[in-house]
Amino acid sequence: MITTSLHTGLKIFLIFIASLITSFLGGYIFSLSIPIYFYAAFFAFLSIILTFFIQPFAAFVILLFIRPLIDPLSKYGIGQSVNLLAIFSILYILFLVIVLSNDKQKSWKPCISVYFYFYLFISVLSFINIDDFNTGVTFFFKLCSLIAIYVLAYHLVQNERDAHKIFLTVALSSVIPIGNGFLQYAMGTGVQQGMDPTLRINSTFVLSNPYAMFLCIIIFVLIHLLFFQKSISKKFNVVLCGLLFLAAISLVLTYTRAAWFAFLIGLIIYSIKEKRLRIYLLFMGILCVALLYDQIIERFSDLYTPRKYGTNSLVFRMDLAGQLLRNAFPKHYFLGFGLGTSEYVAFKYTTYPLPPHNDFLRILIESGTIGLICFLIFFYMNFKYYFNKIRMYPARSYNVFMLVLLSVYVVASLGQNIFFFVTTTGYVFCFLGVTQKLNDMQDLHEKSPVTI
Numbered sequence: 001m002i003t004t005s006l007h008t009g010l011k012i013f014l015i016f017i018a019s020l021i022t023s024f025l026g027g028y029i030f031s032l033s034i035p036i037y038f039y040a041a042f043f044a045f046l047s048i049i050l051t052f053f054i055q056p057f058a059a060f061v062i063l064l065f066i067r068p069l070i071d072p073l074s075k076y077g078i079g080q081s082v083n084l085l086a087i088f089s090i091l092y093i094l095f096l097v098i099v100l101s102n103d104k105q106k107s108w109k110p111c112i113s114v115y116f117y118f119y120l121f122i123s124v125l126s127f128i129n130i131d132d133f134n135t136g137v138t139f140f141f142k143l144c145s146l147i148a149i150y151v152l153a154y155h156l157v158q159n160e161r162d163a164h165k166i167f168l169t170v171a172l173s174s175v176i177p178i179g180n181g182f183l184q185y186a187m188g189t190g191v192q193q194g195m196d197p198t199l200r201i202n203s204t205f206v207l208s209n210p211y212a213m214f215l216c217i218i219i220f221v222l223i224h225l226l227f228f229q230k231s232i233s234k235k236f237n238v239v240l241c242g243l244l245f246l247a248a249i250s251l252v253l254t255y256t257r258a259a260w261f262a263f264l265i266g267l268i269i270y271s272i273k274e275k276r277l278r279i280y281l282l283f284m285g286i287l288c289v290a291l292l293y294d295q296i297i298e299r300f301s302d303l304y305t306p307r308k309y310g311t312n313s314l315v316f317r318m319d320l321a322g323q324l325l326r327n328a329f330p331k332h333y334f335l336g337f338g339l340g341t342s343e344y345v346a347f348k349y350t351t352y353p354l355p356p357h358n359d360f361l362r363i364l365i366e367s368g369t370i371g372l373i374c375f376l377i378f379f380y381m382n383f384k385y386y387f388n389k390i391r392m393y394p395a396r397s398y399n400v401f402m403l404v405l406l407s408v409y410v411v412a413s414l415g416q417n418i419f420f421f422v423t424t425t426g427y428v429f430c431f432l433g434v435t436q437k438l439n440d441m442q443d444l445h446e447k448s449p450v451t452i
Helices: 006-030 034-055 055-070 071-075 085-104 113-130 133-157 161-174 175-187 208-230 235-251 259-272 277-292 293-301 311-330 341-348 359-389 398-411 423-448
Strands: none
Touching: 034 055, 034 085, 055 071, 055 085, 055 133, 055 161, 055 175, 055 423, 085 133, 113 133, 113 359, 133 423, 161 208, 161 423, 175 208, 175 235, 208 235, 208 259, 208 277, 208 398, 208 423, 235 259, 235 277, 259 277, 259 398, 311 341, 311 359, 341 359, 359 398, 359 423, 398 423
């Protein structure tokens, strides 16, 4: 059985961060034509592997911490289909294989629903219709890495203290991205997507949409830490409160409406399930709206104001979805066109060379009707599981958090492409593994004298 030590894990973590900073500085000094990310990524890759053999839990936590910082690696590739970021996703799969091979009692069993495995199987069958095999394989490994994150989190968490470490690590992983995002805003930089004149901060992420979803996750993680976890100190709580406020402001500055709607839904569900949060969440919402009222109104006006050139976002999304359903879907309605092919399909069958801004429609096009049904059942089973577990103590707060996070994720997926962004979706699957492990330990405690 893998055990964890707070002192050892913290020491390894600090050594790793110091080494990573050194590699960044060395890269700036010695790099000529090679991007700085190559130096840092290579050093981080080796460091994480070495750390894993010393302290598996610490290596997993480090991967969670640096994941938002290495997103720019997706700009650099090996060939045309494999980017350097995929190498870090494969690390999760490698670590899982090592964990399962070292402990024969561990298995792939801890899955709330087997329907995600069914979805993965259907996605493999969709390769029958695929034109770009390399792209399909890349997206297949993304799905495998999500399963690996899920099962690793389940097996590596041994108690509630481990769960707290993961929550805290994910929260602190936002410090650099949030700081970089405000630097973008101050300098008037960011990304401008399509015909939209608005500059949207994306920080260390390639696009604003996954950054916005990342911020939604961070905000609810911080709420959980502040209100439902034993604090390290009052001063540290002040730091977390400040980080929570900055994350909320950053979310607005991404100008991502789908994430705003999803965030609002999450706040409502949290307020319903946790009455003591209502006044705090209401105050935070009012403060953010008051500070950034003009920016919010300007962003929503795009939904009903005709543009002089091009079309507004809502019309574009509806038109793209309609063309895909009319022209493309009937061609391969059963198994779809294959993983990762939605952009190619849109280019071929619609007037827009972009994938649909809806994860469920994207899965329908890529994995067909059967794949979408399996995917929807997977989420339904998760919602049912956590709703039924809300009454379970002491893991109740974790189950409420997971119910909120799943709701936010599903709502945001209706207006964005976030499922195949391992950075954001990986956190969701990680928390699925953590919360189910706590629930299983609680179930075991009720049947035996063993305590959590």
